[in-house]
Amino acid sequence: MTGTPTSPDIEEAVEAALGKLDLDTKTRLLAGQDMWSLPAVPEIGLESLVMSDGPIGVRGVRWTAGDPSVALPSPTALAATWDPDLARRAGTLLAQEARRKGVHVLLAPTVNLHRSPLGGRHFEAYSEDPFLTGEIGTGYVRGVQSGGVGTTVKHFVANDAETDRFTVNNLVGERALRELYLAPFEAIVENAHPWGIMTAYNSVNGTTMTEHHHLVNEILRGEWGFDGVNVSDWTAARSTVGGIEGGLDLAMPGPDTVYGEALAQAVRDGGVEESTVDEAVRNVLRLAARVGLLEGVAPAVTDLPEAVDSEGLAREIARRAFVLARNEDAALPLRPGTTVALIGAAARDARVLGGGSATVFPDRTVSPLDGLTAALTDGSLSYAVGADPNTELAVADKGFELRAVCRDEAGTVIGTGAAPTGALTWMGTDLPEGVTHDTLHSVELTGTFTPRESGPHTFGIKGTGTFTLTVDGTTHFDAVQRPADDADPFETFFGAPQPRAQAELTAGQPVEVSLTHIVALPEGPGFKSLVFALAHQAPQRDPDELIAEAVAAARAADTAVVVVATTERVESEGFDRKDLRLPGRQDELVHAVAAANPRTVVVVNSGSPVEMPWRDEVAAVLLSWFPGQEGGAALADVLTGAFEPGGRLPTTWGALADAPVTQVVPVGGELPYSEGVFIGYSAWEKAGRTPAYPFGHGLGYTDWTYESVEVHGTTVKVRVRNSGERAGREVVQVYLAPTTPDPDRPARRLAGFAGVTATPGETAEVTVQLPRRAFEIWDEGAWSFVKGSYEIQVGRSITDRRLTATINV
Numbered sequence: 154m155t156g157t158p159t160s161p162d163i164e165e166a167v168e169a170a171l172g173k174l175d176l177d178t179k180t181r182l183l184a185g186q187d188m189w190s191l192p193a194v195p196e197i198g199l200e201s202l203v204m205s206d207g208p209i210g211v212r213g214v215r216w217t218a219g220d221p222s223v224a225l226p227s228p229t230a231l232a233a234t235w236d237p238d239l240a241r242r243a244g245t246l247l248a249q250e251a252r253r254k255g256v257h258v259l260l261a262p263t264v265n266l267h268r269s270p271l272g273g274r275h276f277e278a279y280s281e282d283p284f285l286t287g288e289i290g291t292g293y294v295r296g297v298q299s300g301g302v303g304t305t306v307k308h309f310v311a312n313d314a315e316t317d318r319f320t321v322n323n324l325v326g327e328r329a330l331r332e333l334y335l336a337p338f339e340a341i342v343e344n345a346h347p348w349g350i351m352t353a354y355n356s357v358n359g360t361t362m363t364e365h366h367h368l369v370n371e372i373l374r375g376e377w378g379f380d381g382v383n384v385s386d387w388t389a390a391r392s393t394v395g396g397i398e399g400g401l402d403l404a405m406p407g408p409d410t411v412y413g414e415a416l417a418q419a420v421r422d423g424g425v426e427e428s429t430v431d432e433a434v435r436n437v438l439r440l441a442a443r444v445g446l447l448e449g450v451a452p453a454v455t456d457l458p459e460a461v462d463s464e465g466l467a468r469e470i471a472r473r474a475f476v477l478a479r480n481e482d483a484a485l486p487l488r489p490g491t492t493v494a495l496i497g498a499a500a501r502d503a504r505v506l507g508g509g510s511a512t513v514f515p516d517r518t519v520s521p522l523d524g525l526t527a528a529l530t531d532g533s534l535s536y537a538v539g540a541d542p543n544t545e546l547a548v549a550d551k552g553f554e555l556r557a558v559c560r561d562e563a564g565t566v567i568g569t570g571a572a573p574t575g576a577l578t579w580m581g582t583d584l585p586e587g588v589t590h591d592t593l594h595s596v597e598l599t600g601t602f603t604p605r606e607s608g609p610h611t612f613g614i615k616g617t618g619t620f621t622l623t624v625d626g627t628t629h630f631d632a633v634q635r636p637a638d639d640a641d642p643f644e645t646f647f648g649a650p651q652p653r654a655q656a657e658l659t660a661g662q663p664v665e666v667s668l669t670h671i672v673a674l675p676e677g678p679g680f681k682s683l684v685f686a687l688a689h690q691a692p693q694r695d696p697d698e699l700i701a702e703a704v705a706a707a708r709a710a711d712t713a714v715v716v717v718a719t720t721e722r723v724e725s726e727g728f729d730r731k732d733l734r735l736p737g738r739q740d741e742l743v744h745a746v747a748a749a750n751p752r753t754v755v756v757v758n759s760g761s762p763v764e765m766p767w768r769d770e771v772a773a774v775l776l777s778w779f780p781g782q783e784g785g786a787a788l789a790d791v792l793t794g795a796f797e798p799g800g801r802l803p804t805t806w807g808a809l810a811d812a813p814v815t816q817v818v819p820v821g822g823e824l825p826y827s828e829g830v831f832i833g834y835s836a837w838e839k840a841g842r843t844p845a846y847p848f849g850h851g852l853g854y855t856d857w858t859y860e861s862v863e864v865h866g867t868t869v870k871v872r873v874r875n876s877g878e879r880a881g882r883e884v885v886q887v888y889l890a891p892t893t894p895d896p897d898r899p900a901r902r903l904a905g906f907a908g909v910t911a912t913p914g915e916t917a918e919v920t921v922q923l924p925r926r927a928f929e930i931w932d933e934g935a936w937s938f939v940k941g942s943y944e945i946q947v948g949r950s951i952t953d954r955r956l957t958a959t960i961n962v
Contacts, residue, residue, distance in 0.1 A: 166450035167438040170197040171431060179434045180416040183397075185407020187581040188682070189214045191437065192408075198448020202441050204305075204384075204405075205254065207261030208277065208293075209506055209781065210513030211247055213254040216578035219571040221516035223250055223463040223782065224506055227760045228263060230474035230778035232279035232803035233851075235884045235906055237292030243470060244296020244304075246461040251302040257444040258303040258349060264290045264337040267761070267804045268313040268832050269814045273729040276507040276760020276779055280803035281833030281848065283333050284903050284927075287340030294345035301454035303444055305349035305384055306341050310334050310368060312353035314817035314824070316729045319389075322356040324825040330357070331931035332830050335368075339377055348381040348440050348453075352401060354389045360399075363390045369400030382440045393419050402433040406581070464783055471787035476776040476800035477852040478845075484752055484772035486794025486854060487712060492533045494710035495525055496703045496746060497739070498541035499718035499758050502551075506779050507760050509726025514573075515782035521716050521756065524785030528793050535710065539703035540696065540742040542718050542735065546613040546650040546688035549575025553666070555600035555687070559585055562594040572598055575668075575687035576615075590681050596670050598687050601663040608692030610658045612666070615650035616685030619671040622653050625664040629654030649722055650688030696738050700745050707750040714792065715746055718758035729817045733764045733809045743767040756788065762806040768845060776800070794854065801851035801884045801950070805834050807844030813837060834951045835899035849903075849950035855881035859955035860916065862947050867923040871947050871956065875911035882910045885947060887921045889928070892942040892959065898930065901946060928962055938962075 174182075178194060186192040186201065193201040206212050210222040223246065225231070231240055251259055263274075267281035279286040294304045311323045311334045325334060341347055350373065352362040362368070363385045373379045383402045390396050390404035393411045397419075404410035419425040438447060445452030477485065487493065503520035506512060525534055549555070557570040557577055570577075570585035577598060584593070602624075604610055614620050614634055622630040630653035658664060668687040707713035717739040723730060734740070747753045747770040754773040757763060758780070768774055775798060780787060790796045809815065813836035814828050831839050834848040855877025863870045871885050885908075890901035905921035928943070929936045942961050948954035 160453065162450050163439060163442045163453070166442055166447055167435055169449075170199065170438050170447060171434055173197050174434065176417050176420060176427060176430070179430055180413055180420075181408070182437055183403055183416065183430070183433055184410045184413035185403060185405045187408065188406045188583075189580070191403070199438070199441055200446040202257050202444065202446055203255055204258040204260055205251065205256040206510050207247060207259045208263055209511060210515070211250040211254055211256055211259060212513045213256060214580070215583050216580060217571070218514035218573035218576070220254075220514070222254070222513040223467060224513050224515040224518075225467050226471045226474050226781040226784070227276045227507055227779035228279050229276050229760050229803060230780060230800070231293070231470060232285060232289045233474040233476055233778065233800035234470065235285070235801050235803070236473065236908055237288045239470060239473060240289045240292030241296035241299075242461070242466060244293045244298075245300055245458050246463055246466050248297045248300020248302040248458075249461055250463070252300065256302065257446065258305060258440070259297055260305050260307065260351060262290050262293045262304065263307055264341065265308060265311070265313050266333060266337070266832065268826070269817050270733055270762045270809065270812050271730045271815060271817045272313055272761070273315045273724060274507070274509065274726050275804070276724050277509075277511050277726075281805060282803070282903050283336035285803055285906075286337040290337055290341045291345045294341055294347045298345070298348060299454065299458055301444060301452055301457060303348035303381075303440055305351040305382070306338060306347045307351035308353035308386055309338060309350050309362060309373070310353065311357050311826075312355055314729050315727055316818050317822070319354045320822060321819045322359060322823045324823055325357055326826065326829055327934075328931045329826055329829050333832065335372070338373070342373070342377045342379050348443050350379065350381060350383050351386055352383060352389065354386050361391060363401045364392055364395035364399035366399045374400060380436070380439065382436045394424050397425055397429055397433060402436045467781045468783035468787045468790070471777070471780040471784050472790050472796050473799040474778055474780070475787070475791050475798035476802055476850070477773070477798040478776055478806070478850065479768060479771070479774040480852050481772045484712070484754055485775070485792060487792055490533070491711045493525065493529060493535070494703075494706040494713045494750075495522060495534060495536045495716070496539040496706065496713060496742070497716035497718070498538050498543065500536065500716035501538070503785060504718050504720070504758055504779060505781050505784050507724050508721035511726070518782050519785035521785045521788050524787070524789035525714075525792070527786070528789035535706050537703040537706040538699050539715065539746070540699060540738045542720050542737045542739055543690070544737055545722060546611060546652055546690045548615065548650070549602070549687045549689045552603045552605060553600060553689070555598050557585065558597045558599055559588045559593055560595045560597070561592050567592055572600075575689070577683065577685055579683040581681060590674055593672050595672060596683065597667055599665075599667045602666050602689070603663040604658045604660050604691070606691050607658065607660045609655050610692060611652050611690040612654040612656065613650040613652040613688040613690075614668065614685065615648065615688050616670070618673055618685070620685070621667075621669040623665075623667040624654050624656045625658070627656070650686065652690070700738065700742050703742060704745050704749045707746045707753065710750065711752065713746050713750045713753045714756060715743055715753060716756045716758055717743065719760070719763065724760050733762055735763055740766055743771065747771045754792070762804065764808050765845060797854040797879075797881050798851070799853070799882055801849050802846055803848075805837055805844045805848045806846040807837070807842070811842045811844065813840040813842065830899065835902070838900050847950050847952040849884075849886050850953070851884070851950075853881045853883070855879050855913070857883045857949070859947060862945065862956040862958050864945055864958045864960050867960075867962075869905065869921045869923060869945055869947070869958075870918060871921070872916055872918045873909060873911070874916045875913055878913055880910065880912045882908055883949075884908050885919050885921070886949065887923070888946040888948075888951065888954065889923065890944045890946055891939070892944050901951070902927065
């Protein structure tokens with residue numbers, strides 16, 4: 154069960170607890186305790202509630218590889234499965250992970266839309282389509298909450314780009330707001346009853362979202378009946394009175410926020426009614442009761458789901474998400490005995506997740522090279538780097554053995570901590586045993602590095618402040634590293650490392666490395682964090698030579714498999730994309746390999762669309778998204794034909810020059826959503842442009858014949874037949890199109906879908922119920938049911954429509 158929104162026992166317990174609290178305790182509870190938790194209140198039997206970032210894993214309260222987490226495929230991958238039940242299973246696993254880590258609320262899912270392909274954080278959201286987003290999000294929330302863990306659906310609302318995200322005022326028409334951007338939130342509230350919502354940094358139509366009385370109190374709570382907690386995005390709350398009057402329950406992180414003492418004083422001064430504070434406290438206590446932290450009442454979920462095989466599910470989601478966009482002459486699956494040249498730096502050092510606050514640290518990562526090496530044990534596999542997308546330093550990882558040494562101002566060691574990688578992130582009181590912020594003066598990341606390659610290695614620093622960098626006994630940097638003038642406030646977390654040293658090293662010979670940071674934390678109370686990293690880049694070989702080696706390997710093999718990828722500086726939190734090109738010389742690599750071997754398969758390792766100028770030159774294109782920790786194993790499953798790729802595109806892929814909506818940079822602090830209701834495939838159709846691959850597109854390893862469609866009222870029954878030579882799964886997509894064109898209305902919209910499996914020659918039937926909302930538009934302040942004639946279009950994508958039927962409503 155997901156928990157009913159109005160449990161009498163929980164409501165009674167909440168009222169009893171609320172009645173025992175004084176004003177100062179109430180407002181302290183709303184301010185948070187630290188980075189991730191709320192304070193306990195023993196006098197009412199309230200335990201401390203812990204939150205953690207998602208959405209592909211549960212990081213916990215420590216931002217470190219020393220506390221590993223399961224890493225599932227990216228949200229775009231999950232949406233590409235077009236399977237809400239699989240999303241539910243993913244949520245069930247994440248609840249299991251949360252309980253393991255002592256986490257009560259997951260800060261996920263992200264259900265903002267892919268308004269423009271330039272959105273830098275789209276890998277963390279599901280789709281360009283609000284209906285698909287709502288269906289996948291509903292499954293996810295149901296799964297997490299079935300495990301007794303709360304969700305916070307985010308970022309409410311219109312947080313669809315990253316540029317100036319803290320200050321941008323998004324100007325969104327009421328119709329677009331209702332039909333597109335609010336729609337996934339509304340569907341999830343109605344169908345999954347989430348226990349939390351997170352409000353965004355941005356403003357909508359002049360009001361910042363943490364103070365938006367109309368959108369939060371009148372629509373979210375009033376119209377939709379949401380009874381969960383509304384928590385700010387971290388540091389988003391700006392006003393004490395504006396926040397509490399605007400429906401914001403929790404201002405995070407704590408304890409020094411616009412709530413706490415400031416809110417108590419506002420009540421005493423007459424600026425806020427205590428009853429308004431009580432409403433917020435009720436919501437917090439209700440959440441605590443639901444997750445089992447309020448004494449005297451049973452949690453919302455008492456029967457937990459069975460344990461989930463985390464590695465197995467991660468692998469299943471990945472292969473079910475892979476989208477086979479092109480497959481000429483049955484290039485895939487690989488034929489038995491085929492020799493394979495695997496090419497690409499991303500094949501060896503896989504990128505399995507996006508950057509930013511969604512980051513988790515799995516205890517194992519299966520790269521494409523790992524996966525294919527395990528699957529092709531007959532010596533048929535070769536490997537060449539070809540081209541490296543990483544043109545800058547990355548956090549120190551492979552070959553490094555490090556620890557963190559803490560010292561006081563006198564230089565005395567006061568504590569040590571683990572450092573599995575070169576990234577050190579200590580939030581709030583998350584410090585090594587015996588270390589306090591008052592006594593900590595410096596932190597040294599120190600240890601050894603054993604290089605894999607001989608040559609000039611580059612070392613650098615990620616972070617701001619005073620640093621000393623020493624490699625092999627030589628001090629290369631001893632100064633202050635400052636942020637860029639226009640940096641995102643979270644630049645320390647997400648910014649690029651700066652190169653500061655170069656040393657000539659020999660493969661296999663360890664050297665001592667040390668990076669010391671002088672700690673400079675703000676004086677007095679307030680949230681304190683310590684974030685910096687040691688970075689590294691291996692010797693850079695001549696790119697022409699690497700491409701030539703790859704071409705030679707491809708020419709000598711039956712099939713070339715090229716893995717291309719984006720990097721953390723292309724897709725991450727805190728900035729939008731400038732273009733859709735692959736970084737480095739990867740496009741050039743694919744052109745060269747395809748010219749050498751006509752059976753070239755390209756695996757695109759990105760979280761959102763990239764341009765593929767070579768797509769018509771290669772035999773197959775497989776989109777793997779950010780595939781999670783088991784991505785390489787799943788890739789081997791699909792390439793060898795053990796399983797078919799099951800994905801369908803949740804968003805349109807095309808060239809930036811053809812994309813209808815590209816504006817993500819505010820002008821004068823404002824970003825007008827001037828395209829109205831036309832985003833994604835609706836905008837492509839309205840503009841009369843043809844993308845590389847349309848919404849809903851995806852091939853498998855068998856063929857499907859669409860035999861019939863029957864319509865009874867708003868119930869659609871479709872019969873399909875597996876007309877291929879192997880078992881498979883098809884996603885039957887149903888689009889609704891008004892037969893009378895309306896220039897202010899999309900030509901067609903996704904109205905339903907269903908998955909079906911069948912063996913060769915077998916027929917199967919699916920039933921899709923068209924929702925009332927598919928026939929409605931937002932008009933003059935209300936939903937209006939548009940009567941008339943509609944064509945029901947059934948097919949494999951927005952452009953591959955196989956069957957039609959007409960209904961009148």
